[in-house]
Amino acid sequence: MRHIDVALDTRDLLLHWPDGTSSRFPYIWLRDNDPAELHPETQERMFELLSVPETLRPIAAGITDRHLAITWPDVPDPRLLPLDWLATCQPGSVRSDPAMIAPEPWPRDFRPLQVSADAFIADQDQLKQLIALKRHGLMIVSGLAGDADSGVALGRRIGFLRPTNFGLTFDVRSKPNPNNLAYTAGALPLHTDLPNQELQPGIQFLHCVANSASGGDSIYVDGLALLNDLRHVHPDAFDVLLQTPVPFRFHDGTADIRSRQSVFDLDPLGHPSRLSINSHIMDVIDLAPDLAHRWYAGMRRLKQLLADPARQVTWHLQPGEMAVFDNRRALHGRTGFDPSSGDRHFRGFYIDHGELDSRIRVLSRIMDA
Ligand code: OGA
Ligand code: ZN
Numbered sequence: 001m002r003h004i005d006v007a008l009d010t011r012d013l014l015l016h017w018p019d020g021t022s023s024r025f026p027y028i029w030l031r032d033n034d035p036a037e038l039h040p041e042t043q044e045r046m047f048e049l050l051s052v053p054e055t056l057r058p059i060a061a062g063i064t065d066r067h068l069a070i071t072w073p074d075v076p077d078p079r080l081l082p083l084d085w086l087a088t089c090q091p092g093s094v095r096s097d098p099a100m101i102a103p104e105p106w107p108r109d110f111r112p113l114q115v116s117a118d119a120f121i122a123d124q125d126q127l128k129q130l131i132a133l134k135r136h137g138l139m140i141v142s143g144l145a146g147d148a149d150s151g152v153a154l155g156r157r158i159g160f161l162r163p164t165n166f167g168l169t170f171d172v173r174s175k176p177n178p179n180n181l182a183y184t185a186g187a188l189p190l191h192t193d194l195p196n197q198e199l200q201p202g203i204q205f206l207h208c209v210a211n212s213a214s215g216g217d218s219i220y221v222d223g224l225a226l227l228n229d230l231r232h233v234h235p236d237a238f239d240v241l242l243q244t245p246v247p248f249r250f251h252d253g254t255a256d257i258r259s260r261q262s263v264f265d266l267d268p269l270g271h272p273s274r275l276s277i278n279s280h281i282m283d284v285i286d287l288a289p290d291l292a293h294r295w296y297a298g299m300r301r302l303k304q305l306l307a308d309p310a311r312q313v314t315w316h317l318q319p320g321e322m323a324v325f326d327n328r329r330a331l332h333g334r335t336g337f338d339p340s341s342g343d344r345h346f347r348g349f350y351i352d353h354g355e356l357d358s359r360i361r362v363l364s365r366i367m368d369a
Helices: 027-032 083-088 124-138 149-159 224-233 235-243 290-304 353-368
Strands: 005-008 011-015 022-026 060-064 067-071 079-084 113-116 136-143 170-172 188-190 205-210 216-223 244-249 255-263 311-313 321-326 330-335 344-351
Touching: 005 060, 011 027, 011 067, 022 027, 027 311, 067 083, 067 216, 079 083, 079 353, 113 124, 124 136, 124 149, 124 321, 124 353, 136 290, 149 205, 149 290, 205 255, 205 330, 216 224, 224 235, 224 290, 321 330
Parallel strands: 113 136
Antiparallel strands: 005 011, 011 022, 060 067, 067 079, 136 321, 170 344, 188 330, 205 321, 205 344, 216 311, 216 330, 244 255
């Protein structure tokens, strides 16, 4: 390796790399993030910030054998920090993350990705499918076994299921005394599930067990493309929906679950994210009249775009198929069905984004090995 210079500033250590670039590391950062401060087995940070003074400063620093050697006043031996590691974690630049996959808005002629259930058995194929799911927010799995649990078994290969007041899994069929519009035979307007929860479920699975009734087509819309378009055509509507928290509520005999959410957020890169659109579980709108007028006008613009058939993807799920979609991005709905004409039964469940992201990182680790 060519020459690397080390310089000690008032509060920072400067590394001048052989390629002419340099990096600035606060002294406290070098101590707090030193791998030697991690628990040897759990790899969790053991360093206690209050154990060093705010004026902490090395006594000496230099390069030895591809490591930065730092002598601290309160540590007997110099600490050795690998230069390769320092190069990958410079303060101020976000660490690389295999689960950080940029979402791609659906083009006008988008057809959902179709994936065979077998693709979830081999790690390499599964990783490819999960990355595509992150990118597009919708895929259709086919070839599941005939029993109602086969979709759940596939989901569990990805991560832990997220329970809700509807259970760990729920059966969507026309039922007597329904507590949810999904449990009727009626049409379901495009929505995201459960924005009344403190954290809206991340990934939704709807496994088609039976679908012989007439009607009951599934409809999907990309909320990311929708909001990108809204931002472009009606920026005032975009702003008011982003900035105004509104109340959501589900209640039945045993639960009363409420939250306040704006219709969407922006992610750290400025992309619309965490869409909460669900007319049937909105609570009484309690906005002051002027804001209410602006919010309703914004919602009208959004719904006008949503109603455009060109952005709606329709799919009549067959038994053995399962729709998997990002419930904080893609909207879903269905046309009404005639329960006297046949059976319609979907088994649903959720997995949060953190579980999916963790699976992608672990699979990437296996692939890199
Ligand atoms: C749901 C739902 C759609 C369907 O259960 O959340 O939207 O096709 N179901 O029945
Ligand atoms: Zn739903």
